Amino acid sequence: MVKINQNFARLPQSYLFSDIAHRVDAYAAAHPHQKVIRMGIGDVTLPLPCAVVDALKSASSEMGSKETFHGYGPEQGYPFLREAIVEYYRREMGVVLKPEEILVSDGSKSDVGNIVDLFSPDNTVLIPDPVYPVYRDTNIMSGRKIVYISADSHNAFLPLPDPSVKVDLIYLCSPNNPTGAVYTKDQLAQWVAYAHEQEAILLFDAAYERFISDPALPRSIFQIPGARECAIEFCSLSKTAGFTGMRCGYTVIPMELSFPGPLGEPISLNKMWVRRQTTKFNGVSYVTQRAAQSVFTPEGLEACDKNIHYYRENSQMICSLLAKKKIEFYGGAHSPYIWLRCPGEMSSWDFFDFLLENAAVVGTPGSGFGKNGEGFFRLTAFGSRENTAEAMERLSPLL
Amino acid sequence: MVKINQNFARLPQSYLFSDIAHRVDAYAAAHPHQKVIRMGIGDVTLPLPCAVVDALKSASSEMGSKETFHGYGPEQGYPFLREAIVEYYRREMGVVLKPEEILVSDGSKSDVGNIVDLFSPDNTVLIPDPVYPVYRDTNIMSGRKIVYISADSHNAFLPLPDPSVKVDLIYLCSPNNPTGAVYTKDQLAQWVAYAHEQEAILLFDAAYERFISDPALPRSIFQIPGARECAIEFCSLSKTAGFTGMRCGYTVIPMELSFPGPLGEPISLNKMWVRRQTTKFNGVSYVTQRAAQSVFTPEGLEACDKNIHYYRENSQMICSLLAKKKIEFYGGAHSPYIWLRCPGEMSSWDFFDFLLENAAVVGTPGSGFGKNGEGFFRLTAFGSRENTAEAMERLSPLL
Numbered sequence: 001m002v003k004i005n006q007n008f009a010r011l012p013q014s015y016l017f018s019d020i021a022h023r024v025d026a027y028a029a030a031h032p033h034q035k036v037i038r039m040g041i042g043d044v045t046l047p048l049p050c051a052v053v054d055a056l057k058s059a060s061s062e063m064g065s066k067e068t069f070h071g072y073g074p075e076q077g078y079p080f081l082r083e084a085i086v087e088y089y090r091r092e093m094g095v096v097l098k099p100e101e102i103l104v105s106d107g108s109k110s111d112v113g114n115i116v117d118l119f120s121p122d123n124t125v126l127i128p129d130p131v132y133p134v135y136r137d138t139n140i141m142s143g144r145k146i147v148y149i150s151a152d153s154h155n156a157f158l159p160l161p162d163p164s165v166k167v168d169l170i171y172l173c174s175p176n177n178p179t180g181a182v183y184t185k186d187q188l189a190q191w192v193a194y195a196h197e198q199e200a201i202l203l204f205d206a207a208y209e210r211f212i213s214d215p216a217l218p219r220s221i222f223q224i225p226g227a228r229e230c231a232i233e234f235c236s237l238s239k240t241a242g243f244t245g246m247r248c249g250y251t252v253i254p255m256e257l258s259f260p261g262p263l264g265e266p267i268s269l270n271k272m273w274v275r276r277q278t279t280k281f282n283g284v285s286y287v288t289q290r291a292a293q294s295v296f297t298p299e300g301l302e303a304c305d306k307n308i309h310y311y312r313e314n315s316q317m318i319c320s321l322l323a324k325k326k327i328e329f330y331g332g333a334h335s336p337y338i339w340l341r342c343p344g345e346m347s348s349w350d351f352f353d354f355l356l357e358n359a360a361v362v363g364t365p366g367s368g369f370g371k372n373g374e375g376f377f378r379l380t381a382f383g384s385r386e387n388t389a390e391a392m393e394r395l396s397p398l399l
Numbered sequence: 400m401v402k403i404n405q406n407f408a409r410l411p412q413s414y415l416f417s418d419i420a421h422r423v424d425a426y427a428a429a430h431p432h433q434k435v436i437r438m439g440i441g442d443v444t445l446p447l448p449c450a451v452v453d454a455l456k457s458a459s460s461e462m463g464s465k466e467t468f469h470g471y472g473p474e475q476g477y478p479f480l481r482e483a484i485v486e487y488y489r490r491e492m493g494v495v496l497k498p499e500e501i502l503v504s505d506g507s508k509s510d511v512g513n514i515v516d517l518f519s520p521d522n523t524v525l526i527p528d529p530v531y532p533v534y535r536d537t538n539i540m541s542g543r544k545i546v547y548i549s550a551d552s553h554n555a556f557l558p559l560p561d562p563s564v565k566v567d568l569i570y571l572c573s574p575n576n577p578t579g580a581v582y583t584k585d586q587l588a589q590w591v592a593y594a595h596e597q598e599a600i601l602l603f604d605a606a607y608e609r610f611i612s613d614p615a616l617p618r619s620i621f622q623i624p625g626a627r628e629c630a631i632e633f634c635s636l637s638k639t640a641g642f643t644g645m646r647c648g649y650t651v652i653p654m655e656l657s658f659p660g661p662l663g664e665p666i667s668l669n670k671m672w673v674r675r676q677t678t679k680f681n682g683v684s685y686v687t688q689r690a691a692q693s694v695f696t697p698e699g700l701e702a703c704d705k706n707i708h709y710y711r712e713n714s715q716m717i718c719s720l721l722a723k724k725k726i727e728f729y730g731g732a733h734s735p736y737i738w739l740r741c742p743g744e745m746s747s748w749d750f751f752d753f754l755l756e757n758a759a760v761v762g763t764p765g766s767g768f769g770k771n772g773e774g775f776f777r778l779t780a781f782g783s784r785e786n787t788a789e790a791m792e793r794l795s796p797l798l
Contacts (some may be wrong), residue, residue, distance in 0.1 A: 001567065001597070001598035002518060002522055002567040002568060002598060002599055002658055003518065003521055003522055003567065003599045003601075003658075004518060004519060004658045004659075004660070004666055004668070004671065005516065005517055005518060006517050006519065006660065006661050006669075007660075008517070008660075008671050008674060008675075009660045009661050009666065009675065010667070014674075015678075041471075043470035043471045044470055045465070045468070047462060047463050047464050047465050047467075047468040048468070049461045049463075049465050050463060052463075053459055053460065053463035056455075056459040056462070057456050057459045057460075060452055060453065060455040060456045060686075061456075061458060063446060063447045063452060063455070063644065063645070064447050064448075064449060064451075064452035065446050065723070066444070066445065066446050068446075069444070069446040069641075070644040070645040070646070071443055071444070071641075071644045072440075072442045072643045072644060073644060077579055079612050101580055101617065106505050106680075106683075107680075107681045107682075108648075109680065109681045110679060110680055110681065112442065112550065113679025113680070114513075114679060115679055117404065117540065118403060118404055119401065119402065120402040120403060120404050120409070122402055123401055123402055126449065133678075134678055137678045138659040138678060138679060141516065141675070141678070163674045167400040168400065168402065169401060178588070179668065198400070199400035199401060200400075200401055201401045205764060211461060242468075242632075243461065243683065244463070244470040244685070245469040245470045245471060245472060245680060245685040246572040246685070247467070247505075247682065247683065248682050249685045259400075259401055259402075259403045260403075260406045261403070261407075262405050262408050263408075267403055267407070267408065269403070272403065272404075272407050274408060275410065275413075275449065276540070278413075278683075279512055279515060279532075279533060279540070280509060280512025280533070280537060280538060281505075281508065281509055281512070282505070282506045282508045282509065282628060282643075283646070284505075284646065285505075285645050285646045285684060285687055286644040286666070287455065287645070287686070287687075288646070288684055288686075288687075299779065324583075331644045342657070373419070381542070
């Protein structure tokens, strides 16, 4: 008789966003004339830049003609895109990568989730709390032991390694989802040193790198010396270029990363990932890769930055109200997320209900991201300018 | 210290297509003026139908406007596409499905590969030999015991179950890759009965269903009574609609499928898959889903069928030469693949070299698909009419 993967039964039932939806639906039904402003979900709202739409349409035309049709592409991504990303790292971050170290995919969520295939279930995983739930859930699914490290107001939601804790895989996200906190180079250097001591792999989620405007802050783990020998980086066009509905990301696996195989021989993680992807994946749509390529042109990046600037101005509006009201908060400066302490010692869900009932504004209860999220609340800057301004006007008298 | 998944070291080094490429490159370098005709790889060559390109462009325009922009979509696919597929099954195959039983993805290779996440490593897997290598490799990666069942000329490459063999997961592909053989309803009914006896799951790969032209032959496992209680079906737009470079497929998981969890409670495989996909996947590109929707319109299907008819005529050309030369072959009638016994008791690779040297025609050595493929050879009908005709002219005097 077939035996299912019993680890699935150990997964926390993830009702966060459906719970939110139910409460919002109930509110809307009771208040049909009230406009609800949604600042909960981390999805972009501005359309794709013209240059990207043009690239999409032009590639679509290519697919309609026998001479320019593209069938199966390389699972790791077309060279034109891998080279554009190499050039992006070099120009923007001073990081030198090889094209074969860039592995293109349909989004960093897929890669963050699937990377666990490369590792034995017999590894201990370190995950910050609160956290993007994918790190935790994918490791529960594959039956690994998880150790949590507390991100809280004592460390400004930027926990640093504890050398007494023994781990094999380390997840970090900076700028962080959900807290918006950003590690400095010095802090990341401590994590890299720790990963080396532990002979661990650092899985670095850089999906929000383009929201960093301070050149002193690291946007890539590979800006830290020694990272090539211990880190994998996940990146995405979702927030950089509004690709949440397009699906394109990339993972960087340096050639230096290798670990002993059954006979003690070194096995390259990059080669293992290529084997994984050529077996369980068939590459990203040609038209999407052409659209992604257009993002990395000067016009493409300029248009994307204009959108990021728009969201950043929304952030500033939210942050300045919170500062004025003397509410403790994190993020916002280099992140589309603002993570605030619920006023009056309210719980996350109490504050959710309070905002919904009194301002018809929807956010995300911090407790949905882990134990340490209790008493905190996440707002996103991805809404329209008008809605963000209106939400702040509604909130102001309540805080 | 991090421990890698040692099962990767047990994977056969898959040099098939790179070996082919090396030999073809060497031949081309030595014969620069000879046109090489490639009938090896199972990739389509006809462009996307106009209706599909129009849908792609129209959706691309939507992505460029704030009012019609689409961000994150449902991981399981947009309702418009799931409903179009339900209607396709109903109208074309008389199979009644619910929209929530259709799980849209970026291709059936991904789903066939990722489905193993739902099952314990402690299952025995039955796989025909020769076989599409993904079934074997994904189970080696996750450390399952594999039992092979021989597909060979004694069973016309359509093996039937042996009730004495105890298994938990069963892979079947019909029309088959690489042999082109197609199961009848009676034969599939034997597999469904066997899956019930074993309390096993039948993983049915229907990627080539649209090449079946005989209405008596089953195109879906769900045309077989009892299949809803034991089968999962994988399907793809790659061969149906030339989507190899577009990436869209779907998996059908009936609501009836459930197996005991840790406390003996029934756990739905459909719900497990949704949990897997919402955790490790972020849905298919909106523009791709609109393109896929257009495939299932009357104009879309008519255009796709015109392309399939074109490939089918190529098949007939290949089959009629083989029949004339009295060479044993399988497939071709309801499949883009023709699987032939190498003449003169040549090995698969000897025949490969023979065709390359004497006709500059490239095929795929059958031994690349498993032990029982030795002595056989795969040709595909996905080339152009002109090239297929020219290849047959070159082959005719050699066979």
